[in-house]
Amino acid sequence: MNIFFKLLFICLFLGLGNEGDAQSKTRVVCVGNSITFGSGLKDPAKESYPAQLQALLGPAYEVLNFGVSGATMLKNGNKPYWKTPEYQQVLNSSPNLVFIKLGTNDSKQINRAQMVNFVKDYKEMIHIFRGLTSRPRVVLLLPVKAFSDTQFGISGTYLRDSLMPSVQKIAYEEDLELIDLYSLFSDKEALLADKIHPNALGDCFIAERLKAFILQPTKAGKDFSGQLKMEVKKNSFFGYEELSFLFKGRKAKIVRPKLVAKGMPWIWRARFYGHEPQTDIALLERGFHVVYCDVAELFGNQESIAIWNDFYAYLRKMGFAQKAVMEGMSRGGVYVYNWAAANPEKVACVYADNPVLDLKSWPGGKGKGPGSKENWALFLKDYGFQEESEAVGFKGSPIDQIAAIVKGKYPMLHVCGDLDEVVPMAENSLPFVEKIKAAGGNIQLIHKPEGKHHPHSLPNPQSIVDFILKATGY
Structure with missing residues (x-):
């Protein structure tokens, strides 16, 4: 039936x-x-x-x-x-x-x-x-x-x-x-x-x-504005209270649900905060916090991982759950997976959307995709390469860190447009999924047959939300 x-x-x-x-x-x-x-x-x-x-x-x-x-x-x-x-x-x-x-x-x-x-x-x-x-x-x-x-x-x-x-x-x-x-x-x-x-x-x-x-079991949440001990601005995030502040000189945000689910679960938006927010909104309804700490444009290098490590520790002191739901759209995929590879025990699951998984594909443009000359120049600077030829053997992309990623034993979900013209699936999610599965990892892929790089997410995010709720025990 x-x-x-x-x-x-x-x-x-x-x-x-x-x-x-x-x-x-x-x-x-x-x-x-x-x-x-x-x-x-x-x-x-x-x-x-x-x-x-x-x-x-x-x-x-x-x-x-x-x-x-x-x-x-x-x-x-x-x-x-x-x-x-x-x-x-x-x-x-x-x-x-x-x-x-x-x-x-x-x-x-x-x-x-x-x-x-x-x-x-x-x-x-x-x-x-x-x-x-x-x-x-x-x-x-x-x-x-x-x-x-x-x-x-x-x-x-x-x-x-x-x-x-x-x-x-x-x-x-x-x-x-x-x-x-x-x-x-x-x-x-x-x-x-x-x-x-x-x-x-x-x-x-x-x-x-x-x-x-x-x-759904929930309780009243905490007002973090007094705990942050820094200048905090309050705004509306689609009807929810958003706290904006600087963390180590970087823009950071915490969005509070009206009522909080047991254990204070949270989703960590890596990049493009507020873009196609339907999954974030759906999780706020269910008692999750949404957090963001801007590390653009460091392309998941050691500096960005160190900043996020400190931000994670800061959130943990405020009572946030031990394991975070990681959300990476486009180049955000590099950030979430590189941090997850360094912190496998701190990840509940990963939701990646048309993600960049090989920096030589984007912004490098070393395959079929167009790449981005401006962002490739930033990448070279971020990783300390003096000449482009030095980056030929670069092995710091998520697709190069499969063993470290599967070590966390967390489930992964990718939502991808089959016609992505910016971050080609054939150079990113498809080989990544194959390698993850070969290494014994838990990953699933939702195809958008006519989808391109934009728009991200799904108009109805229910399948994404169901994945996250299952992965986190809610």
């Missing part, structure tokens, strides 16, 4: 058990629009994501669906949620947890003139819900991706470019948890028959994500 239909079967037909005492249940309230209500489904009472979430959570929870088709967050929108009976029901429901999924209908052209009030209206609703006597936990849901700019008047482009950043801004300023449904559906257009509303299987994916979120 297809895995998607297995998942749908579980979501729809898992028994609910006995009703039990309603007062002893954890009450989950779903505030939203037609997607929450279940418009377009054959049986919303069973197939909507709140109904499927109820089935997944079982009798210890009570999930209430207060979705209203066409509803806007805007008070002066064409159909304000504020003026519906469902809004009053939310206020009277004594919720323990409130999911807010509003904003899709606010993208309509008819509501654009009022969007200046979107953040204000959203914050007011949050404050009202937080002020209820039950003091609920309030969680914001980014909208499901809309695969149209005209269907029902909803604009997918406006959702992506304007509305989502507004919701992330609200999450940062109100210090609220945030769940990214947009990325979750970025590869699921087939599950949205009308380009807007998920079918029952699509709602099952939402229910599964919310269930995992509710049940």
Whole structure:
């Protein structure tokens, strides 16, 4: 049976058990629009994501669906949620947890003139819900991706470019948890028959994500700003608090999750901080920290490894987990693998994306790729070569350090475009994977058949996230 239909079967037909005492249940309230209500489904009472979430959570929870088709967050929108009976029901429901999924209908052209009030209206609703006597936990849901700019008047482009950043801004300023449904559906257009509303299987994916979120064990995190003992600037990283500071004269960052997973797991972005951040965001949702320490452009030489060794020790003193998840995009692959080769016991896993694994391929351009004259000159300087001819026998790339890399016994995942025109797979990931496997290492490769060097990552990073969660025991 297809895995998607297995998942749908579980979501729809898992028994609910006995009703039990309603007062002893954890009450989950779903505030939203037609997607929450279940418009377009054959049986919303069973197939909507709140109904499927109820089935997944079982009798210890009570999930209430207060979705209203066409509803806007805007008070002066064409159909304000504020003026519906469902809004009053939310206020009277004594919720323990409130999911807010509003904003899709606010993208309509008819509501654009009022969007200046979107953040204000959203914050007011949050404050009202937080002020209820039950003091609920309030969680914001980014909208499901809309695969149209005209269907029902909803604009997918406006959702992506304007509305989502507004919701992330609200999450940062109100210090609220945030769940990214947009990325979750970025590869699921087939599950949205009308380009807007998920079918029952699509709602099952939402229910599964919310269930995992509710049940994941987390705790309040630490405020590191006082511990850093240096000038710290606070900013928003897609709705999460980002601490920026200098470490040994290098730019460094720590991004804090809203709640922290047990053991303080973390992902270490090697290069191109903030580029294609969907994996980082997904891990923040799950209680991981994201860290960065800029060692550009040292190309993984001993100086960069020494700086990172000190940065690692600094993070360990603050309570970070012993083993880091290493994330290397493009030339970042050199940094993560060279550090991992020197520190095999400190690595939980490696996620590399179109990675440079042979510096003679890039920036050297000694194969089929174009290389980079400017960066090759920097490489020669970083490794102390006076003449280019001296670099012919260079053996300091990750592809030359297979034995040291597999010594760590950590799993590795590469996501690669088969048509990468900058860092050719034939000179980097393909021979690297072959050598790792021959040496007994654990590595897997996700191919993007039509993919080039850009864009990195996957629109929906779930397969990357699943790999990391499995590798780290979460």
